[in-house]
Amino acid sequence: MKKITILGLILIFSVMMLMGCSQGSGNDELVVGMELAYPPFETKDDKGEPMGVSVDFSKAFGEYIGKEVRIENIGWDGLIPAVQTEQVDMVISSMTIKEERMEKVDFSKPYAKALLAMLVNANSDIETMDDFNEPGRTIAVKIGSTGHSYAEQNLSQATIIPLPDESACVTEVAQGKADGFIYDQLTIYRNNKANPDTTKAIFIPFQDVEYWGVAVKKGNTELLDQLNAFIDEFYADGGFDDITEKFLKEEKVVFDELDFEWFFSDVNE
Amino acid sequence: MDGDKNNTVTKPNDGKNETFKAIGSILIALGVFVLFFYISLQRLGLELDFAFLYQFRYRLFYGFRMTVAISIFSLVLSLFIGVVSAVGNESKLLPLSYLAKMYVQFIRGTPMIMQVYLFFYIVGTAWGITNRFWAGVLILSIFEGAYISEIIRGGIHSIEKIQLEAAKAVGLSNKQTLGLVVIPQIVKRILPALAGQFASIIKDSSLLSLISVIEATQTIREISATNFAIFESYIFLGFMYLALTFPLSMFTRYLERRFSYEN
Numbered sequence: 075m076k077k078i079t080i081l082g083l084i085l086i087f088s089v090m091m092l093m094g095c096s097q098g099s100g101n102d103e104l105v106v107g108m109e110l111a112y113p114p115f116e117t118k119d120d121k122g123e124p125m126g127v128s129v130d131f132s133k134a135f136g137e138y139i140g141k142e143v144r145i146e147n148i149g150w151d152g153l154i155p156a157v158q159t160e161q162v163d164m165v166i167s168s169m170t171i172k173e174e175r176m177e178k179v180d181f182s183k184p185y186a187k188a189l190l191a192m193l194v195n196a197n198s199d200i201e202t203m204d205d206f207n208e209p210g211r212t213i214a215v216k217i218g219s220t221g222h223s224y225a226e227q228n229l230s231q232a233t234i235i236p237l238p239d240e241s242a243c244v245t246e247v248a249q250g251k252a253d254g255f256i257y258d259q260l261t262i263y264r265n266n267k268a269n270p271d272t273t274k275a276i277f278i279p280f281q282d283v284e285y286w287g288v289a290v291k292k293g294n295t296e297l298l299d300q301l302n303a304f305i306d307e308f309y310a311d312g313g314f315d316d317i318t319e320k321f322l323k324e325e326k327v328v329f330d331e332l333d334f335e336w337f338f339s340d341v342n343e
Numbered sequence: 344m345d346g347d348k349n350n351t352v353t354k355p356n357d358g359k360n361e362t363f364k365a366i367g368s369i370l371i372a373l374g375v376f377v378l379f380f381y382i383s384l385q386r387l388g389l390e391l392d393f394a395f396l397y398q399f400r401y402r403l404f405y406g407f408r409m410t411v412a413i414s415i416f417s418l419v420l421s422l423f424i425g426v427v428s429a430v431g432n433e434s435k436l437l438p439l440s441y442l443a444k445m446y447v448q449f450i451r452g453t454p455m456i457m458q459v460y461l462f463f464y465i466v467g468t469a470w471g472i473t474n475r476f477w478a479g480v481l482i483l484s485i486f487e488g489a490y491i492s493e494i495i496r497g498g499i500h501s502i503e504k505i506q507l508e509a510a511k512a513v514g515l516s517n518k519q520t521l522g523l524v525v526i527p528q529i530v531k532r533i534l535p536a537l538a539g540q541f542a543s544i545i546k547d548s549s550l551l552s553l554i555s556v557i558e559a560t561q562t563i564r565e566i567s568a569t570n571f572a573i574f575e576s577y578i579f580l581g582f583m584y585l586a587l588t589f590p591l592s593m594f595t596r597y598l599e600r601r602f603s604y605e606n
Contacts, residue, residue: 151564155573159387178571218568226569235555236565242460242553249468 104141106132107148107162111239112261114321115168118147127317128166131185134313138304150218154178157291164297165289168258170220180292182301184285185308186337190224191262192276193247193255203278206254207231214243214252220284221256240265248272258284259334260325277332285341314338393575399566406562407583413480413558414545414587420484421544422537425491432496443492450489455550458486463554479551479558487544494540498533531602538595542588549584559583 108116108128119125124145136143148156153169156162157179170188171181194200206213211232215222216239225234235252237243244265246252249272255262259277266275290297308314318326318338329336384391396403431443450458462482472478502525510520552561559580567576 151568151573154571158389174570217564222568236561236568237555238553238564242464245464249464251468251473 102141103144104132104136104139104164105144105146105162107146107153107156107165108132108167109150109153110145110147111150112168116166127321128168130317130320131308131313132164132166134308135301135304138307139300150216154289157289160291163290164301168286169289170284171287172220172223175289178292179289180294180298181287181289182298183305184287184341185305186286186314187283187335187339187341188258188260188286188337189283189335190221190256190278190281191259192278193244193257193262193265193273194253194276195247195250196272196274197250198253198274200253200276203228203276209233211254212252214246214255216240216243216257219257221258224281225256244269244273259329260337263325263328277334283335309338309341389574391575391578392572393579395570395572396575396579399562402562402566403559403579403583406557406559409476409557409562410545410548410559410583411587413476413483413548413551413556414541416480417483417487417544417548418541420480421487421491424484424488425495428488428492429495429499432492433499447489447492450486451493455486455547456553458482459550459553475551475554475556479548479554479556483544483548483551486547487540490543491537491540494533494536495529497536498529501532502528535595535599535602538591538598542591542595545587545591546584 106128108124110116110118110124110126113126115127116124116129117126124147129145132145133143146156146162148162150167153165153167154175157165165179168186168188169175171184175181192203192206200206205211207229208231211229212235213225213229213232214235214237215225217236222234222236225232232253235246237246240257240261243252243255243257247255248269254276255265256278262275262277266273288301290301315338318336322337326336428443428446431439432447434440434443459482462485463478467473467478467481472481506524506528507520510524515523548558549560551558552564555561557565563576563580567573
């Protein structure tokens with residue numbers, strides 16, 4: 075009796091697995107994964123609809139290849155697995171092109187670039203990055219961010235505190251639990267502006283530029299070719315100038331004043 | 344429950360046969376389970392490679408040890424908080440009783456993620472608790488204490504009035520009644536539930552990765568954040584927790600069986 079039940083169970087499982095159709099997107103739909111927690115690049119409007127630079131960028135690409143774009147909001151840790159398991163066709167989420175990531179996914183050519191900066195407690199005596207690379211110093215980073223790998227490579231003497239989100243990192247610094255928080259310049263600038271009494275911003279001088287790319291499933295050259303052609307065209311047509319004008323007008327002024335490189339300047343030159 | 348009954352009914356000379364049958368059934372069940380995951384992986388075309396874990400063995404061991412340490416400290420402290428809260432709940436001093444009731448209601452009615460942030464960044468900072476390990480133990484104990492409090496309260500209420508009357512009739516003092524009649528029975532009755540709660544403590548300690556306590560989950564998050572082998576990492580994490588919770592659940596079963604006979 076029991077054996078028959080078990081055999082039946084196995085049979086049902088097998089049939090289920092053979093019959094169940096894959097959950098991938100339809101042909102006319104392009105599913106783009108992003109973590110909607112990084113304004114103004116990936117965020118939500120007041121009604122909860124996806125909004126921002128990456129959203130407009132993906133919609134322009136959708137138009138270019140004639141597909142309807144659907145945005146999936148996925149946590150940072152889950153973005154690459156979502157591409158790997160084909161839950162999304164691509165990830166456009168201000169993701170830096172990194173070698174470790176390239177082992178899991180393929181990247182388009184860069185469409186933007188960024189540099190890191192550091193938020194420190196207002197009472198801190200820290201002035202240069204060298205002050206940080208000492209035992210007893212604590213650095214908050216967002217898990218898996220480029221700030222995280224920068225800290226591991228360049229601030230190995232300090233204690234690194236990896237946290238799941240940006241707001242926790244900023245809280246650590248504002249409360250003095252951590253000496254600093256490393257993230258991109260825009261985030262640091264914005265959080266410094268939001269907490270002017272408790273924090274100050276330090277910009278890291280010597281570092282490599284980080285290039286952002288679109289991640290697709292390994293081996294999907296068709297989509298990759300379309301993306302690369304689109305990025306060239308979008309640049310040539312001034313698409314990124316329009317996006318800057320729409321979402322990043324204020325920041326552009328500040329970046330120019332501080333002599334920082336802009337996100338969309340000379341990316342592929 | 345049915346399984347337990349079957350075991351007791353079994354004739355002694357059938358014992359060996361039954362054991363073989365049980366092992367066979369377990370193997371078949373395990374086979375179905377593994378096959379299901381294997382086919383799922385095949386369908387997605389994912390290949391898993393666990394070899395990199397060896398490279399991180401020291402960190403993994405450290406994280407595992409940290410989870411064990413946090414769980415043990417939290418078990419002791421949450422038991423203490425649970426007893427105090429349960430006794431407070433039954434207190435005739437009304438403000439104390441309401442305080443205990445509010446504590447249990449608040450903790451059980453809100454998600455732990457919110458409590459972790461609230462206690463660490465507001466309460467912890469205000470009172471100077473900066474050590475992440477002890478802050479973590481404290482937060483976890485406060486959380487689990489509310490559940491333990493309810494288990495203990497259930498135990499207190501399970502003591503029939505007639506026993507107290509009987510104790511009085513035999514001439515025991517209040518102290519003797521408590522020590523010889525009430526407490527031993529409460530302990531016996533709530534022990535299986537308490538052991539089960541310990542498994543929850545082990546699992547819930549994973550939420551302390553939110554404040555970067557370097558326990559098992561945080562270690563895995565850090566590793567998978569750098570090499571992106573998220574599936575292998577989290578499957579291994581599952582086995583680390585199972586290594587702790589499985590023996591515990593066996594022990595809980597054993598306690599349940601033992602005490603169900605004695606009653």
